[in-house]
Amino acid sequence: MNYWIVKSEPFKYSWDHFVKEKRSVWDGVRNYQARNNLMAMKENDLVLFYHSNEGKEVVGLAKVVREHYPDPTTDDSRWVVVELEPVEKFPKTVPLARLKTDERFQNLSLIRQSRLSVLPIRPEEFDLIVGLAHD
């Protein structure tokens, strides 16, 4: 099992919208590195949902319910989507600022590669963040 973070601007696609839809086709990724991460996702992998720009915090947990297939929003065969479902809205959000102050997260992909919209995360980092979300 692998662990991931996806980022979304709440203005465009928020956690609440995700929950309302119950299932999301994660489309629109147009970056090779992010695409490669999508392609590495396996069914039932767990995915942290992060609000960028507004909020700047991890807000909930999702899981992969369908592995990658061609992005239906483009004819360009290079791009793929996965499908995600909400698992849990966190009782406490975990702000980026909180992660930045903690040396246990100094290698966190979210901090080191802040521009990438789909990021892998280490199991121990995943566990720590889920722990903070339930403090």
Next chain:
DNA sequence: GCCAACGTTGGC
């Protein structure tokens, strides 16, 4: 609004 960090594009 600014800027850092990248990624992409195109001229050579």
Next chain:
DNA sequence: GCCAACGTTGGC
């Protein structure tokens, strides 16, 4: 294949 110019993302 190199590199300058430009565009985008996202934190501050």
